[in-house]
Amino acid sequence: MKLTEDDLYRASTQFKHWSFTPSQLAAQRQKTNIQASERVKAAVARQRAQRAKHFDTASASESERNGTPVPTDRQVDCLTVAEEKKLVDTFCEKAIDLGGFFKFPIEVTATGIQFLRRFYLFNSPMTYEPQTISRSAMFVANKTEGHHLTLEKYAAGFPKATTEQVLAPEYLIVQALRFNFDIRHPFRALKGGHLDMIEMARGNITPLPSNPEPALDIHSSMLKLPRKPNGPETNMTVNDLEKRITDAYSHASHILKTAALLTDAYFLYTPSQIWLSAHLLADEPLTLFYLSAKLPSSSPNYPKILATLRSCADLLSSHHSFSSPTTTPAEKQARDKKEKEEVQALIKKLRHCRDPDKMDLVKLNQAQKRDAVDAGGLEESKAKRRKLEREGYQKEADDFWGPELPRRENGAKAG
């Protein structure tokens, strides 16, 4: 029995549950957005109704006297699908910095970012605040990738996060991930392709069965590869070529650690397509040469594959982090500045359309455990123990923070 890489990939949860066509992806985001918006509006309306009621009973006579109803606030301005995506993208980018700060290996950071992106396919930033979620998603990624870090040490890395806050959304996250923890990254594949190319540069070439050209000729045409598509032939030594291959690797590797993580690439393309596309952006003639050494360009699959790679490359190069040799620093700066302004406006907008019911995840987490007890989901003894623990905990919390505030103020404060 022989397993191909395709067989293996097709059996992965990434392929089975987390690969989409662009329209499927858009539809899922739309669905999530609609549901979240409705929920925010309903929750806000309910809050206002309560506030009004409170107002009515507290000062019924006063409002009667004035004869004016409680002023209705304006409609909540919810985020659009595009705005939600932009916010998620931004927090993915911040997650890279977070990974850098903690010196996580790249696969931990990359996994954490994909967790975040997967989470927000089924949840909206309006419901769950991205900063909180990314912190926890990154912690789950550490455990998933077997890079152990104690919760205490991790939480201590943040100026304002408690261990409880890091853990509170953990179940929400793993549930949204549908308990799929394995992320297939393109890093190793790139490395493998790179080593393969280096071997070819050294003349170790096995021509395809369909190719009558002797290996020696293939090698010499490799040494003449133009620098740019349709450019003039070059005349490289083996050393020159090796250096060029290594440069392409570094560039592609950078793309995999930035743009590939920060776009929908993982949802839309396979790891192999992603690394080849990044390599295509890094050195097109070399990548095309490599491709044709593996698959005859006469094959009906060749144009299909190339079209897929080009569309993936377009996606990667559309990210603001991408810079090709032709991007001037000024251009990049302008792009980054525009990006920053847009994001700031969005964060401001988010503040006004957060779901008031999901502000305090720590409390929500406790409430959920409590509900399970109320629902009789636990044996009596266990329930009793939980109750005692909870009372103890609440008493402790009340001693420290004072008793719970009325809901309205609670919401306003957290906003």
Next chain:
Amino acid sequence: MVISPVLSPRPNPPGPGMRALSTKTKTLAILNSSNAQTATAASTPGDPGRDLAEQMNDEVRKRFITGSKLGEGTYAIVYSGHYREDPSSLVAIKKIKVNQDYKDGIAMDAIREIKFLSELEHPNVIKLHAVFSTKDQNISLVLEHLPLGDLETLWKTHTISYTSADIKAWANMLAQAVWFCHENFILHRDIKGNNLLIAADGTVKLADFGLARSFADPGRIMTYNVITRFYRPPELLLGARHYGGGVDVWSMGVVIAELAIREWFLPSETDFQQLCIIYDVFGTPTEETWPGVSQFQFYTAPDNTPAPSLTLNSSAANGNPSQNTSQPGLKRAQPLGYWRNRFPLLGEDGIDLIRGMLTLDPLKRLSARAVLDHRYWTNAPRPTKKEDLPRQGGGEQKMGEDLKRRGGEVDTGRADKVARRLDFSAVRK
């Protein structure tokens, strides 16, 4: 293989599972939104409409009925169960306990087990039907129902007799499981008789992925503190921080040896003793037989005065490993006669195979692929057909016992053998 990347599957229409789920969630979402007003108004402030993810989880949970408790360990409780739609379709439900001492949220063992089992689908690997969480935030794994005990109980139960052909059949299923894991770049790191469960039809299935990990990138360090001691290869005992599939192949060799002799093959009380026992059989490794061995953290150079080779050889001829376990002297490997004496059930081919799997130097040890290519499988006797294999009545209780264990535990009674927990403090140095 190099062609395959570019031929890789297109981002697909998601599989049937996904489609089924999404239609269900859609109807639920619609239901929810039409009822939004009443639903939210009625619910307590802390419980507004449910999340999409929560709805999906509930859908999964509702597909199963949990039955009676089969066993309870420190790590998990195992229940019998079945699909709601089809009560004859049995499953085992492993509910991960929330460990009061573990303050870091969801346990790594649980994450690892779910992570790897979700990716592996093979007749000789326990099937993970589904995962769901309950309201009180316990994670449950819905696992394949494997009621016929495990390989360890099989050799321990002396009322069952079995033949060379039976051993070959069991060993082959094990070898395929390990090969498949390695093909998927997954190291199991806890292969042993009682992690090899037997299905109702006699199929052997590798279970307990609580210590598994994927192959590390070159240069990344790993912990050596894995694999139950009797099955732990010499490189881990010596403190290797870089290793590969060879560790599982060694464990597999020990399991097959135990099946053949119907007793522990390499039992010991301590890690140091384990090394001595291994050296008794395979000889003390030297730079000649195992280049690089002296570089290991726990390597100690043997005295150059060789252990009295006469006694060693004579005990070997009797088929007894040397009792002289604490002598650090240079030991010689047991000769072929020892193997023929001790492993008559394996035959010449089988002996060659397990010696290939139990080679001290992991680089010279057979790979999982090479194990499957060995002539042992194709030469006579033919492995027994699954349906004709001897059965034992381990029953559901045994399955409960086996599934509830945490990685690295053996339940043979002696406390000091129990539980090699992963020690990360060493890794983080």
